[in-house]
Amino acid sequence: MARIYFLTVALVLLARVAEAAAAARAFFVFGDSLVDSGNNNFLATSARSNFPPYGVDYPTHRPTGRFSNGLNLPDIISKSILDTEPPLPYLNPQITNGQNLMMGANFASAGIGILNDTGLQFLNILRIHQQFALFQDYQTRLSKKIGRGRAQELVSHALVLVTLGGNDFVNNYFLTPFAPRRRQFTLPQYCRYLISEYKKILMKLHELGARRVIVTGTGPLGCIPAELALSGSPNGECAPEPQQASQIYNSLLVQMIQELNNELNSDVFIASNAFDKNKDFISNPKNFGFETSNVACCGQGPYNGLGTCNIFSNLCSDRSAFVFWDSYHPTERALRLIVQNIMTGSTKYMNPMNLSTAMAMDAPRT
Ligand SMILES: *[C@@H]1O[C@H](CO)[C@@H](O)[C@H](O)[C@H]1NC(C)=O
Ligand SMILES: *[C@@H]1O[C@H](CO)[C@@H](O)[C@H](O)[C@H]1NC(C)=O
Numbered sequence: 001m002a003r004i005y006f007l008t009v010a011l012v013l014l015a016r017v018a019e020a021a022a023a024a025r026a027f028f029v030f031g032d033s034l035v036d037s038g039n040n041n042f043l044a045t046s047a048r049s050n051f052p053p054y055g056v057d058y059p060t061h062r063p064t065g066r067f068s069n070g071l072n073l074p075d076i077i078s079k080s081i082l083d084t085e086p087p088l089p090y091l092n093p094q095i096t097n098g099q100n101l102m103m104g105a106n107f108a109s110a111g112i113g114i115l116n117d118t119g120l121q122f123l124n125i126l127r128i129h130q131q132f133a134l135f136q137d138y139q140t141r142l143s144k145k146i147g148r149g150r151a152q153e154l155v156s157h158a159l160v161l162v163t164l165g166g167n168d169f170v171n172n173y174f175l176t177p178f179a180p181r182r183r184q185f186t187l188p189q190y191c192r193y194l195i196s197e198y199k200k201i202l203m204k205l206h207e208l209g210a211r212r213v214i215v216t217g218t219g220p221l222g223c224i225p226a227e228l229a230l231s232g233s234p235n236g237e238c239a240p241e242p243q244q245a246s247q248i249y250n251s252l253l254v255q256m257i258q259e260l261n262n263e264l265n266s267d268v269f270i271a272s273n274a275f276d277k278n279k280d281f282i283s284n285p286k287n288f289g290f291e292t293s294n295v296a297c298c299g300q301g302p303y304n305g306l307g308t309c310n311i312f313s314n315l316c317s318d319r320s321a322f323v324f325w326d327s328y329h330p331t332e333r334a335l336r337l338i339v340q341n342i343m344t345g346s347t348k349y350m351n352p353m354n355l356s357t358a359m360a361m362d363a364p365r366t
Pocket of ligand 1: 115116
């Protein structure tokens with residue numbers, strides 16, 4: 001009798017292990033163009049990239065709505081860390097086919113920010129509260145398919161990525177010298193306001209079931225080709241004001257995440273200063289195998305930093321030699337180095353821990 005019991009327990013345990021191994025970890029993505037994989041293709045907005053030469057190095061060599069020459073940040077995390085296919089954009093009707101819904105979903109929409117008034121010029125985009133409403137819609141759909149209990153489990157075991165904040169500077173505060181937010185706030189005040197609003201957003205995400213969330217800071221905003229061109233930088237020196245903005249903002253972000261984790265009594269949120277890696281590339285491009293860090297591969301004007309990347313733009317031939325693909329977004333090669341840093345970076349970049357440590361903690365115990 002006892003033997004049969006142990007045998008049954010052993011078999012059940014084995015089955016559980018096999019199930020855990022077979023079920024890939026779901027992945028949910030929220031935020032702006034750095035992580036939008038094509039939601040904006042389905043919206044009436046100018047914030048799009050579904051035309052050449054975007055996607056020139058994508059496996060299909062076609063534009064998809066990703067703001068990259070090839071793979072974007074969520075793609076690289078899916079393929080090289082989670083060992084899965086990236087989740088589909090939630091607005092893509094194929095999301096309901098087969099296993100797609102179980103893989104998670106990407107809710108990101110180019111042009112949005114922390115604030116509702118960021119990216120107003122792009123008209124119809126999915127602001128963060130709309131992304132959350134769609135996440136709730138997703139959970140209802142998933143529950144209908146696999147039951148409420150399993151759906152909740154899938155969400156709480158998922159990896160979540162949130163990339164927000166860059167547009168609150170480049171497409172809001174620094175958009176024009178007379179921007180309303182600029183007249184309302186000094187730069188440090190504005191950063192504090194953004195972070196207090198961001199905290200509410202992350203609390204909402206936790207309320208919606210997220211339990212392991214990577215939150216990226218901004219890159220060195222003063223050094224992106226768009227700001228170099230706008231500020232009239234003579235020799236590639238980074239624009240001081242946006243540069244100061246990212247410094248204040250990123251350090252407040254780390255503090256806020258610490259506070260939030262303390263309040264939740266759990267390290268749900270991980271602050272990633274990985275875009276700051278760009279700063280290392282910028283000070284020393286050759287050390288990382290880049291030829292240039294301040295000229296965009298695709299664009300026009302000084303530093304190829306004016307206007308959008310499109311079929312009439314200058315286009316470099318070797319994308320892997322450039323840190324920036326267009327005036328704002330890194331190349332696939334720079335993004336791969338950034339993901340490597342998210343995975344294995346020291347606490348200089350990853351707080352309270354890097355993703356490999358977090359994933360070891362999250363692994364099902366056997
Ligand atoms: C932004 O809009 C959402 C929904 O439209 C609202 O719930 C939220 O309070 C707004 N945020 C701010 C800071 O006004
Ligand atoms: C991740 O972070 C920990 C703690 O900072 C560090 O010891 C480790 O070397 C990092 N990298 C990996 C691959 O775990």
